[in-house]
Amino acid sequence: xxxxxxDNTPSPGGSGGGTSPPIPGPGxxxxxxxxxxxxxxxxxxxxxxxxxGSLQPLLEKAVELESLGNYLTPLNYRYRGPRxxxxxxxxxQQITAVSAFFLPLxxxxxxxxxxxxxxxxxxxxxxxxxxxxxxxxxxxxxxLLLKDSSVNWFL
Amino acid sequence: xxxxxxxxxxxxxFQIQSVDKPKIKAGGSSSSTLLNRYAEACLQDILxxxxxxxxxxxxxxxxxxxxxxxxxALLSALQSVSSRVDAASGYSQxxxxxxxxxxxxxxxxxxxLNTTWGQATLPIRSMxxxxxxxxxxxxxxVFGEVEISYAYGSAPDSLGYTIDVDALEMLRERQFWLQDxxxxxxxxxxxxxxxxxxxxxxxxxxxxxxxxxxxLLEVAYQRAGxxxxxxxxxxxxxxxxxxxxxxxxxxxxxPIRLHLxxxxxxxxxxxLQPRSATPWGLFxxxxxxxxxxxxxxxxxxxxxxxxxxxxxxRGKNPSTLxxxxxxxxxxxxSIALTTTDxxxxxxxTGVIMAVS
Numbered sequence: 001x002x003x004x005x006x007d008n009t010p011s012p013g014g015s016g017g018g019t020s021p022p023i024p025g026p027g028x029x030x031x032x033x034x035x036x037x038x039x040x041x042x043x044x045x046x047x048x049x050x051x052x053g054s055l056q057p058l059l060e061k062a063v064e065l066e067s068l069g070n071y072l073t074p075l076n077y078r079y080r081g082p083r084x085x086x087x088x089x090x091x092x093q094q095i096t097a098v099s100a101f102f103l104p105l106x107x108x109x110x111x112x113x114x115x116x117x118x119x120x121x122x123x124x125x126x127x128x129x130x131x132x133x134x135x136x137x138x139x140x141x142x143x144l145l146l147k148d149s150s151v152n153w154f155l
Numbered sequence: 156x157x158x159x160x161x162x163x164x165x166x167x168x169f170q171i172q173s174v175d176k177p178k179i180k181a182g183g184s185s186s187s188t189l190l191n192r193y194a195e196a197c198l199q200d201i202l203x204x205x206x207x208x209x210x211x212x213x214x215x216x217x218x219x220x221x222x223x224x225x226x227x228a229l230l231s232a233l234q235s236v237s238s239r240v241d242a243a244s245g246y247s248q249x250x251x252x253x254x255x256x257x258x259x260x261x262x263x264x265x266x267x268l269n270t271t272w273g274q275a276t277l278p279i280r281s282m283x284x285x286x287x288x289x290x291x292x293x294x295x296x297v298f299g300e301v302e303i304s305y306a307y308g309s310a311p312d313s314l315g316y317t318i319d320v321d322a323l324e325m326l327r328e329r330q331f332w333l334q335d336x337x338x339x340x341x342x343x344x345x346x347x348x349x350x351x352x353x354x355x356x357x358x359x360x361x362x363x364x365x366x367x368x369x370x371l372l373e374v375a376y377q378r379a380g381x382x383x384x385x386x387x388x389x390x391x392x393x394x395x396x397x398x399x400x401x402x403x404x405x406x407x408x409x410p411i412r413l414h415l416x417x418x419x420x421x422x423x424x425x426x427l428q429p430r431s432a433t434p435w436g437l438f439x440x441x442x443x444x445x446x447x448x449x450x451x452x453x454x455x456x457x458x459x460x461x462x463x464x465x466x467x468x469r470g471k472n473p474s475t476l477x478x479x480x481x482x483x484x485x486x487x488x489s490i491a492l493t494t495t496d497x498x499x500x501x502x503x504t505g506v507i508m509a510v511s
Contacts, residue, residue: 091194098198102205109212114329116212116219121331122438123366127226128409129270130233131367132396133254136273136505137240139397140250 241458250469251455252505254396260454266492266503267451272412273396274470277447277492277500285356285442286347287326295327300348303332303440307339310426313383316344322437331364331438338432340372343425347442354444357417357498361425362410362438369435371395371405373426379419387424390415394471394504404428410438414471417498446497455506456487463488464509471502486510 123131241257251258254273261268266275287295303322306315325332347356363369375387390413392398395405405411407430423442429435457463466488468476479501480491488508492501 088190091190095194095197095201098201102201106205106208109208112212113215116215117330119219120215120222122362123409124226124230125271127230127233128366129254129273130230130237132273132409133252133257133270134233134237134240135397136252136254137237137250140507141246144246144248 247511248507248509249457250505250507253503257458258455258506260456260487263452263454263487263489265451266453268453269412271410273504274394274412275453275492275503277449277451277494280446280448280497282358282446283352283354283444285352285354285444286440287328295329297323297326298348300346301326302344302346304344304346305334306342306344307337309340311342316342325437326440328439331436333364333434333436336432336434338429341369341427341429341435343427343437345423345425345440345442347420347423355417355419355498356442356444357415358441358443358445359413359415359423360410360439360441360443361408361413362440363408363427364436364438365433366409366438367407368430368433369408370428370430371408371411371426372428373404373424374413375424375426376415376420377422377424379421381421383422391471394469394502396504406430414500414502417496444498445500447494447500449495449497450491450493453490453492453503453506454487455490455508457508457510459510460486461510462486464511466509467507468503469505469507471504476501476503 237255237257241255249258252273253259253268253275254270256268256270259268264275265278267278268275285298286301287297289295301323302318303326304316304318306317319332319334321330322332324330359374361371361374363371371392373389374392375389377383377385377387392403392405392413393400395411395413396409397407398405408427427435455466463483463486466481466483467473468479468481468490470476479493482489482491488506490503490506492503494500
């Protein structure tokens with residue numbers, strides 16, 4: 001089971017995930033070193049994402065889905081210091097966790113699309129059977145009217 | 156390309172939708188910033204893909220609900236028309252077809268009835284798919300030797316066909332097989348493994364795309380062991396719904412079930428004629444080895460309780476069907492279906508009854 005941070009709240013100086021204690025950098029330099037903090041994006045609805053108008057409805061749909069809002073929160077992990085590998089791992093684990101959450105959903109949606117595709121394009125057996133029945137009956141009656149009472153022509 | 160231009164997942168190769176692709180280079184942004192941006196872009200990509208898929212699925216589901224409702228209304232109207240057609244059978248002879256149970260005494264009938272195919276057969280004991288096999292996960296795999304190819308125009312020679320691997324996806328029931336529009340005659344060839352898992356095919360189901368938009372001119376096969384340039388043996392189409400005896404074809408063919416001679420085959424060829432220029436393909440194609448019970452009874456009746464006089468059985472090989480034992484009692488006819496070979500069955504598509 002991959003580790004998944006319970007809270008993506010930016011934690012400058014933290015290890016990024018909210019569960020590990022802050023990691024002091026070499027020489028007392030706080031984790032993150034002298035990296036400038038990322039620009040504040042808290043006021044943007046979808047921080048860091050430049051979109052054209054066509055994507056807006058999708059994004060609105062996206063945040064309507066339960067528990068998706070957190071994934072749009074900007075990350076601010078610091079990948080420096082003696083435990084750098086752990087921070088890399090955190091990022092990979094988070095991507096893995098998000099993928100593990102969404103990919104089955106996409107697979108399920110694809111299954112729905114597939115079943116709908118068939119239902120929408122293929123007439124049902126009932127529809128075909130009724131059509132065949134009407135056609136056979138009309139053909140038979142038509143022949144009875146237009147030909148003679150011998151049914152050999154209809155065998 | 157502008158770095159802020161959004162790429163989509165609809166291209167020929169999958170592209171992650173990223174608004175900004177991070178690149179690590181000397182003198183550039185710090186690695187933390189790049190990794191943060193990279194992780195964020197990946198998460199947003201997954202989120203957007205999921206949102207797009209969900210939106211598509213929701214939209215399709217809504218479309219499905221609307222169309223299935225409309226389809227249900229049309230079916231109801233068709234059934235209403237059907238009952239009027241039945242009620243108008245005020246002639247001295249009626250056709251009890253198998254597409255409806257209107258003329259069938261279902262309580263007394265033990266034969267297998269299929270209203271889609273319009274066929275009454277012996278009850279099915281076992282049915283083995285000879286083209287695909289499910290694995291433990293439910294996925295269908297196509298046997299390696301199976302090929303589907305197509306050609307246009309007059310009867311092509313053996314090298315005139317184009318193999319289309321997409322058709323194998325149709326066999327696996329993953330998608331339809333759909334080709335571009337044409338007004339020329341269409342030839343579809345199915346090359347099947349010689350051994351067929353040790354079983355001989357005796358039932359072929361064809362689901363043309365579109366239904367009722369193509370004429371079926373021929374279905375033929377080659378025996379196993381014949382050269383690929385060998386003789387094509389045409390199958391009897393005369394018992395299929397809508398068969399025209401004047402042209403020996405099936406105009407406006409829908410889904411059909413053909414009964415094969417139960418011998419080893421190597422290739423099957425289907426010849427279709429578009430009624431007008433149309434995209435074409437197959438919704439499905441099935442090849443089975445079916446084994447039947449040895450006997451059953453089909454009871455047809457006049458629902459208006461008129462007295463039944465002479466009756467004639469309609470179906471595959473009418474001369475053979477005429478030898479089946481029949482018992483007439485007042486308004487019904489009981490027909491005994493029998494076979495001595497588990498791989499063959501009488502195929503009845505209707506009974507014409509004189510009523511008075």
